[in-house]
Amino acid sequence: MATRTASAAGAPRFRLSRDAALGYALLAPAFVLIIILVGYPTVLALIMSLQKKLIGAAEAPWVGLENYQKLLSDPIFWLAVKNVFVFTACSVALKLVLGTLVALVLHESLPMRGLFRSVVLLPWALPTLVTVLIWTWMYSDVAGVFNHILLSARLVDRPVLFLGLPGLAMASVIAVNVWRGFPFFAVTLLAGLQSIGEDLYDAAKVDGAGLVARFRHVTLPGIAPVMAVVTLLSTIWTFNDFVIIWLLTRGGPGNTTDVLSTYTYKVAIRGLELGKGVAVSVVMLPLLVTLIILLTRFINRREAGA
Numbered sequence: 001m002a003t004r005t006a007s008a009a010g011a012p013r014f015r016l017s018r019d020a021a022l023g024y025a026l027l028a029p030a031f032v033l034i035i036i037l038v039g040y041p042t043v044l045a046l047i048m049s050l051q052k053k054l055i056g057a058a059e060a061p062w063v064g065l066e067n068y069q070k071l072l073s074d075p076i077f078w079l080a081v082k083n084v085f086v087f088t089a090c091s092v093a094l095k096l097v098l099g100t101l102v103a104l105v106l107h108e109s110l111p112m113r114g115l116f117r118s119v120v121l122l123p124w125a126l127p128t129l130v131t132v133l134i135w136t137w138m139y140s141d142v143a144g145v146f147n148h149i150l151l152s153a154r155l156v157d158r159p160v161l162f163l164g165l166p167g168l169a170m171a172s173v174i175a176v177n178v179w180r181g182f183p184f185f186a187v188t189l190l191a192g193l194q195s196i197g198e199d200l201y202d203a204a205k206v207d208g209a210g211l212v213a214r215f216r217h218v219t220l221p222g223i224a225p226v227m228a229v230v231t232l233l234s235t236i237w238t239f240n241d242f243v244i245i246w247l248l249t250r251g252g253p254g255n256t257t258d259v260l261s262t263y264t265y266k267v268a269i270r271g272l273e274l275g276k277g278v279a280v281s282v283v284m285l286p287l288l289v290t291l292i293i294l295l296t297r298f299i300n301r302r303e304a305g306a
Contacts, residue, residue, distance in 0.1 A: 042285075049282045053275035055268075060275070067279040076255050077263060077280070084259035086170065087245075088238045091177045096231055098178065099185020104219075106186065107193045117190075124183035132247040135176045139163050139248075163249050166256040173245050173257050177238060185230055192226035193219070225298075232295040236288060260284050 016024070049067055053060040071077045106117055123131065138145045141159035150156045162172045196219065204214045242261035245251065251258035251266065258266075260280055268277020 045278050045282060048275050049279040051275045055272045055274050067276045070276060071279055076258065079255055080258045080260050080263040083257060084239060087174060087259055088235060090174050091238050092231060092234050094178045095182045095185050095234060098182045100189055102186040103189035103193055106190055120183050120186055123180050128243045131180050132244060136248065139172060164253055166253055169249055169253060169257045173248055176244050176248065177241060181234060188226055188230045189223055192223035196222035228298055229295065232291060236291050
């Protein structure tokens with residue numbers, strides 16, 4: 001720790017103890033690495049967002065806030081903002097509910113419980129490309145599973161364009177994200193359930209608590225810390241999701257499934273306006289930083305209270 005000493009001239013000065021100096025020396029390589037991998041690209045992105053940087057152009061004239069002004073006046077940008085909040089909120093909420101239900105079922109004493117737990121991990125373990133290809137085939141209007149079921153049951157007269165109709169495209173994309181992401185919730189919450197002592201459930205039964213009351217007063221408080229961390233992590237990942245949406249719909253039809261990540265790609269790579277595309281990413285930065293700060297504070301509080 002730092003100690004205050006008096007110099008020859010009488011002015012106080014601080015001197016680190018040997019342990020504190022060693023600690024800072026050990027942290028220095030990690031700090032330098034963070035500066036190189038995070039700090040420098042962030043500063044470079046902020047500078048580039050204030051320039052008219054075009055892919056392939058040698059010059060990048062300074063335009064100030066012009067890129068941000070163009071974004072704020074672009075209706076597609078605001079549509080992408082709305083879509084990313086709808087996509088993130090619906091996906092995370094459904095993953096939380098489905099993951100909690102699956103975790104509760106897998107926590108019970110079931111035959112072949114180990115096999116079921118392994119099968120639940122399958123959507124999470126599959127590569128994203130494989131997942132998207134499977135769901136693209138299932139959504140197909142030519143030989144897709146969903147259309148085959150609907151037509152066989154005579155619920156529809158013609159194939160449904162799940163990825164081609166504005167009203168269904170977003171719901172279809174959310175379904176894929178939920179299917180891929182709920183195992184992470186289920187397995188993590190299952191670990192939280194296993195940390196709750198059986199004596200708490202026994203005491204609740206003695207007090208006359210039913211199934212719902214035990215879940216509300218024993219299970220939910222026991223897994224709440226894990227649930228909060230998993231929800232924050234999933235929110236960050238889902239907010240930045242690009243691959244699933246791009247491979248399924250390319251942001252269509254008519255930009256109805258465009259989110260900020262796909263909009264950034266269209267502006268920066270397809271439109272060659274790298275400066276404007278980086279400005280979109282900079283706009284995303286405050287929200288992501290807020291989520292990361294919340295996650296870090298929550299984890300620190302849990303560690304301090306442990």
